[in-house]
Amino acid sequence: MKVLKLHTTNFSMPIVGLGTWQANSEETKRAVTSALDAGYRHIDTAFNYNNEDVIGDTLKAWLDKNSAKREELFITTKLPHIANRANDVEKFLKLSLQKLKLDYVDLYLIHVPFGFYYDEETLTPKKNENGEILLDLETDHISLWKAMESVMNKGLAKNIGLSNFNEAQIKKINQNCQMKPQVLQIECHAYLQQESIRELCAKENIAVVAYSPLGSPGARNHFMNKYNYELKNFPDILGHPIVTDIAARHNKSPGQIVLRFLVQNNVAVIPKSANLARIVQNIDLFEFELTVEEVNALKQLDQGSDGRIIDFYFWKGVEKHPCYPF
Template identity: 45%
Template structure:
């Protein structure tokens, strides 16, 4: 098997480390400690978002490392995302400037359009809702217009690369037809039971890299979205980390189930951004480039793909999102 590179080469010739740190639902001092542990372990790809409300904590940790000389800015790959309340061409700059100020950076390596459904801008609320708890949707969302605003940020030097998140093939094609600067990547939910093979193949044909969020199956998401007031009944209750096939392969290689799941994805040429706040697991998740799965392992894991019925992030996990005309998940891929 060809040796796996520790990075993906993007279509604008930049390089993205193939393993990054996800940061959703990690805040304050715990976020700073997690980032310290990640950088110490060797991570250089950090993924955040305006809506995560943790960019300031990440910025404090990054500044310590940069000021101390323990890491150079050019060695880091920092991703953040445009919030749904910023889905107007004229708002993109405002929200990227806010992210850069919080991160204490002059540019990000990758700026993503976080979703496909825009929200009304209501003060400082990142997820504005009505009295019944439903999202305040902006039904006039223009994805092409938003993309033009993203291109403006590359022109201004505030983003080195731009890409998409949670878009379907039809939406990507619409953006590509109008794009002056091509998306370098698509970030999507992807894990053992939902391997997204059609969408990955579509992106690969267009030279768009794929980044997998929730690559371990997001075992805590039901609790998270219940607390956020979402409707979680339709979330499939599965545990990829406890799958008998995964456990058997992990034992065979002397690895953990998480390492097997991550290796299965990166071996497909897909970047992963597992989230953890525990230093031991952060280090463990990074150690997936020094072993490989054999053909039999891969065939067994490939066979566990259950398709769309195992999508976790869909429906009304945030109440009202599926009512938006740009809701992405009604299409096959």
């Protein structure tokens, strides 16, 4: 498995991991077990996914069954939007660790740059009478990052980073920190290639992890079922003729082609799947290589910001937050 070396800490992060967003408990258990059996060692989750407890049980069972060591795994979770305050960072990381049944995570990310107020009992966002999220307009990235540095110094997280932050927000943190972010996780796929922010990360020695690298084919139904929010003009990256043509040429699946496109550009990927065959396919990316012509053809699919799928508008009123990144 190819790895990315994380700056400063020199940790090795597997370039392919398993994403677990949108998965229910049974799907998560089966997917994580199948992925580990297939050779995955990088598992990505988040407080907001509501599956950390299932992942924790599954990891423990797999480690015990295979007499494997915790150090063989690279586990990522994320600080939720409701906890984007310095005094909530350690509290919520410890909640995640308790669910994951771990003493530390290998990577802890600030999930989004904007903050919400939350209900103390349910740990879910508060809403006003119009159904809009109650925004915490005093979100302070600098104090928040210092708290992230603190949990890393305490050994609760081996590496820390950002998710969904824009270039200006990353630069601000880099100019006011002791430890630069080791990782930036962003939506990145053939229709949203994020070249500018990737160039910034390369300059700053920040590893990039692509979420929704397959174009998140399940997102449309997820947003409708959970938030009653409909995504318009939903893309079909895997069905694009250029992708399917290249896949036929290599005798690979369209998914393998769009994942190889990113991996070949040193972008880590965390595709989500509950299908065993596709889980195995998604890690089988290292015995073939896209030609220069194929890479250039895929680059032409980039739609810039128009290719964005995850704009967070399903959280009603989020775009009014001063730290909304898009």
